[in-house]
Amino acid sequence: MRIAIASGKGGTGKTSISVLLAKYLSFESGQEVDFLDCDCEAPNGHIFFQVHLTPLKTVNIFTPKVDTSKCTFCGKCSEICRFNAITVLGNKVAMTFPELCHGCYGCFRVCESGAIKEDPRRIGKVYAGRHEDGATRIHLVQGVLRIGEAMSPPLIKAVLEEGEASSNLVAVTDCPPGTSCPVVTSIKGADLVVIVAESSPFGLHDAAILTKVVRRLGLTFAIVANKVLDENTLIHEWCAKEGYRYLGGIPFSPDFSMEYARGGDIFKAAKRMPEIEEVLCRITKMVQER
Amino acid sequence: MSDNKNGPREIVILSGKGGTGKTTITASLATMMDKIVMADCDVDASNLYMLLSPKVMREQDFFMGVRPEISRQECTQCLVCVDVCAFGAINGESLEIDPVECEGCGVCAWFCPQNAIELVENRCGKWFSSETRFGPLVYAELFPGEENSGKLVFAIKEEARRLAEERAASHILVDGPPGIACPVISSISGADHALLVAEPTLSGLSDLERVLDVCHHFHIKASCIINRADLFPEVTREIRRLLDEKNCTFLGELPFEKGVMDANQRLVPFVEAYPKATLTRRLEKIAARLAVL
Numbered sequence: 001m002r003i004a005i006a007s008g009k010g011g012t013g014k015t016s017i018s019v020l021l022a023k024y025l026s027f028e029s030g031q032e033v034d035f036l037d038c039d040c041e042a043p044n045g046h047i048f049f050q051v052h053l054t055p056l057k058t059v060n061i062f063t064p065k066v067d068t069s070k071c072t073f074c075g076k077c078s079e080i081c082r083f084n085a086i087t088v089l090g091n092k093v094a095m096t097f098p099e100l101c102h103g104c105y106g107c108f109r110v111c112e113s114g115a116i117k118e119d120p121r122r123i124g125k126v127y128a129g130r131h132e133d134g135a136t137r138i139h140l141v142q143g144v145l146r147i148g149e150a151m152s153p154p155l156i157k158a159v160l161e162e163g164e165a166s167s168n169l170v171a172v173t174d175c176p177p178g179t180s181c182p183v184v185t186s187i188k189g190a191d192l193v194v195i196v197a198e199s200s201p202f203g204l205h206d207a208a209i210l211t212k213v214v215r216r217l218g219l220t221f222a223i224v225a226n227k228v229l230d231e232n233t234l235i236h237e238w239c240a241k242e243g244y245r246y247l248g249g250i251p252f253s254p255d256f257s258m259e260y261a262r263g264g265d266i267f268k269a270a271k272r273m274p275e276i277e278e279v280l281c282r283i284t285k286m287v288q289e290r
Numbered sequence: 291m292s293d294n295k296n297g298p299r300e301i302v303i304l305s306g307k308g309g310t311g312k313t314t315i316t317a318s319l320a321t322m323m324d325k326i327v328m329a330d331c332d333v334d335a336s337n338l339y340m341l342l343s344p345k346v347m348r349e350q351d352f353f354m355g356v357r358p359e360i361s362r363q364e365c366t367q368c369l370v371c372v373d374v375c376a377f378g379a380i381n382g383e384s385l386e387i388d389p390v391e392c393e394g395c396g397v398c399a400w401f402c403p404q405n406a407i408e409l410v411e412n413r414c415g416k417w418f419s420s421e422t423r424f425g426p427l428v429y430a431e432l433f434p435g436e437e438n439s440g441k442l443v444f445a446i447k448e449e450a451r452r453l454a455e456e457r458a459a460s461h462i463l464v465d466g467p468p469g470i471a472c473p474v475i476s477s478i479s480g481a482d483h484a485l486l487v488a489e490p491t492l493s494g495l496s497d498l499e500r501v502l503d504v505c506h507h508f509h510i511k512a513s514c515i516i517n518r519a520d521l522f523p524e525v526t527r528e529i530r531r532l533l534d535e536k537n538c539t540f541l542g543e544l545p546f547e548k549g550v551m552d553a554n555q556r557l558v559p560f561v562e563a564y565p566k567a568t569l570t571r572r573l574e575k576i577a578a579r580l581a582v583l
């Protein structure tokens with residue numbers, strides 16, 4: 001059972017809700033819950049669980065290296081590469097641009113002289129740790145993208161694989177923000193996607209695009225309005241109009257923002273907000289329904 | 291990075307993560323700077339146009355990469371394509387191609403002994419060239435779930451640069467994407483300056499550090515403003531320390547202002563909705579400093 005928490009843009013409170021949900025689910029079930037931080041460009045979930053993270057593995061992708069003593073400069077490799085990551089100039093030089101390489105092995109397969117060797121490119125690292133606090137136990141897995149690296153999906157996949165290998169029954173995924181490829185990789189295969197929408201015209205615009213992505217993948221989803229100001233009903237009305245499942249609205253709270261800011265006890269702050277508990281409770285019900 | 295002393299200066303506004311007020315600040319700065327061209331490179335969540343009510347002058351389809359299509363008539367089900375696909379995107383039984391896993395590398399088509407696989411160009415979004423009261427704005431719409439490889443970012447910037455030249459603009463203001471990966475790297479490539487909008491939260495601090503490292507990695511000069519600095523002075527101080535340590539110019543602190551949310555609800559740039567607010571005066575100063583950067 002994997003619940004993905006996503007939002008069309010950053011800063012909607014996606015991480016807070018992921019963290020609170022993981023803890024809530026663990027408390028309710030009395031079991032350890034996986035927290036998979038797929039927001040590898042800005043991983044922050046660990047700030048809220050006092051957890052000691054240890055490196056689990058380095059994630060690499062294939063990039064080619066040309067052995068010039070074997071190369072006949074036939075140019076096939078550069079012909080097959082659709083990403084301009086390998087070029088053959090005249091009959092002397094074969095150049096590679098590893099940062100453009102997608103690791104498709106095309107050059108490797110097409111080279112008849114065995115001149116292409118693997119030169120792995122490190123894209124990031126996966127870390128893991130355990131958090132225990134009274135009745136709640138969290139197994140946190142986090143991907144951290146290497147600075148300068150352009151592609152996060154292979155790292156996201158590595159984080160999700162750790163979740164699959166874990167014996168815990170429930171996993172919460174904190175997804176990267178946005179509506180493109182990294183989000184798609186993170187929500188694919190999730191049993192439930194919770195879309196966190198900021199209660200503003202921007203929030204609505206971005207949540208509407210994300211909803212299209214989720215629907216196209218055929219996933220079950222529900223929507224939470226967050227940072228609701230002055231009982232604004234923008235998101236609720238939109239859900240009602242479209243017939244989307246609405247999980248409730250969480251008001252903007254300076255008190256909660258403060259705890260979040262200092263990486264403090266957002267669990268305690270959440271207890272003072274009945275709307276949060278209501279949302280978490282509804283998500284849990286949806287999980288049990290399935 | 292550019293040595294072009296007379297051409298327009300390109301300033302990319304970045305935040306490491308969303309929700310720090312980047313777009314609000316970009317829109318407000320745009321209203322206060324002369325001779326600018328704007329580019330919204332946050333193509334996943336392009337919000338800038340919503341604040342500037344642009345008139346679209348030109349609309350263009352954006353193609354990126356290819357999508358393989360298997361012709362059932364020609365296919366003999368030899369499964370070569372399944373074997374050579376490094377991404378496991380082709381189902382071994384149905385031969386259906388999973389668009390999420392497919393990288394568009396074309397290796398399947400190359401090795402198909404029957405030539406049964408055609409590579410079709412992939413239309414993945416649109417970009418718009420528009421006019422606003424404050425100058426031209428180029429923005430885009432990526433179709434939901436498409437790969438945001440940075441190529442669309444390049445296309446947007448190219449159009450913005452063309453317009454800047456045409457209008458003899460002095461600055462290009464680029465609203466950058468969140469994160470640190472491909473779209474960010476493309477948005478800072480060739481830029482003269484990165485303006486980082488930090489948020490005084492521990493998450494914000496860690497995101498800022500990562501985006502600063504990216505700027506450093508690509509040799510882009512950066513300066514930083516701290517938004518909603520008064521909300522959590524303790525972390526604001528830590529951010530200042532980090533900026534010192536990383537040699538990043540500190541451009542000022544902006545106060546929390548509830549009117550920002552109100553202005554965004556009404557889709558008006560903050561400084562127009564609240565011309566007398568402290569935040570407006572601070573932004574004016576920052577706009578003035580940016581103009582001479």
Ligand code: SF4
Nearest residue numbers: 071072074075077111
């Ligand atoms: S395909 Fe092999 S032999 Fe031909 S140019 Fe490339 S590396 Fe050299």
Ligand code: SF4
Nearest residue numbers: 081101102104105107
């Ligand atoms: S692995 Fe694929 S993308 Fe990388 S250089 Fe070879 S052909 Fe190009």
Ligand code: SF4
Nearest residue numbers: 365366368369371402
């Ligand atoms: S390689 Fe070509 S012929 Fe073989 S299964 Fe794939 S599409 Fe069909």
Ligand code: SF4
Nearest residue numbers: 375392393395396398
């Ligand atoms: S284009 Fe590349 S990734 Fe897509 S199905 Fe063919 S071999 Fe696989």
